[in-house]
Amino acid sequence: MTELHFAWPGMLLLLPLPWIARRYLRPTGNTQAGQLRLPIEAEFVPHEVKQTDPTDKLDLVWLSITWILLIIAMCRPQFLGEPLPMTQSGRDLMLAVDTSQSMLEQDFEVNGQIVDRLQAVQAIASKFIEERKQDRLGLILFGDIPYLQSPLTFDHTSLTILLNEAFAGMAGTRTAIGDTIGMAVKTLQHQPAESRVLILLTDGENTAGELTPENAVKLAQEIDLKIYTIGIGLDPNEKMNPRLKQLFGQSPFNSFFSMANSTGAIDEETLKMIADETGGQYYRAKETDQLRDIYNKIDELEKREEEDASFIRPSKDVFFWPLLGTVLMLLIYLSERHTQINWRFWRA
DSSP: OOEEEESOGGGGGGTTHHHHHHHHOOOSSOTTTTOOOOOTTOTTSOHHHHSOOHHHHHHHHHHHHHHHHHHHHHTOEEEEOOOEEEEEOOOEEEEEEEOSGGGGOOOEEETTEEEOHHHHHHHHHHHHHHHOTTSEEEEEEESSSEEEEEEEESOHHHHHHHHHTOOTTTTOSSOOHHHHHHHHHHHHTTSOGGGEEEEEEESSOOOSSSSOHHHHHHHHHHTTOEEEEEEESOOTTTOOOHHHHHHHTTSHHHHHHHHHHOOOOOOHHHHHHHHHHHTOOEEEESSHHHHHHHHHHHHHHTOOOEEEEEEEOOEEEOTHHHHHHHHHHHHHHHHHHHSSOOOHHHHO
């Protein structure tokens, strides 16, 4: 049921302020000096002097209504809707995306267009970010060294922009998996233990950084950081531009282009170890649909929405109506007092 509510009811304390000012604040100086004192009932005193001007009373009523409308607007009236239970997942997810030079390999297809691996990740991960409205998400981009591109935030729009602005080689040409896990540990260590999750995506092996994956896993275990690892891309003997593969099929050219495009294998053994030791899972994505399915699986595994005991009531502000009334009342009053307009209803 909709009901009227005042967000700032304390403003009602200002309601008697004009009366207090009128009652206790007197004009300075001797206003009686120089005045001619006459008996009020003297016959030569004009009749209209004896009478109180009715417009003074009307002014007082008019200004009182104006003041009341202003106070009502300052109290910020709202219409409250039905109470709705608050739900939250309580998850803090950190996304780590490989931006090494090998992510330029064009072996994925998105909307009928051949794209490189990073573009495929950007398309799929952006959708994943958009759907996790109840979670705080962060972003690490890594190559030779990891960069914390965004701390944990509910601002998923900005996070998506940062992800889509990434380009291969921006953090170096190699891959520092161990250092990336270490940065995630540092970022998430002060968060609740049950909400620490890292999704790490790479297409290579640990070839840079000071921290080995094994030592990084030990740090992750100390804070109960769960890590999902994703290996993206084809194996060296499978690598071939999809358009060329469709054109040449199983011809001898297939082997030639496979060798020409080979950029190294994914260290699946290490990625599996990282996931197993931290309670996560390892996935392999060789095409866009597989990558999309992987993010959907992770979304289901990490979706722990619980209904909170608290409630929230949707509100709609309506303070502008009494505020508009205040402005109109003042405009009418000032126009009558300071212009030649004759308001018949005012003088009646």
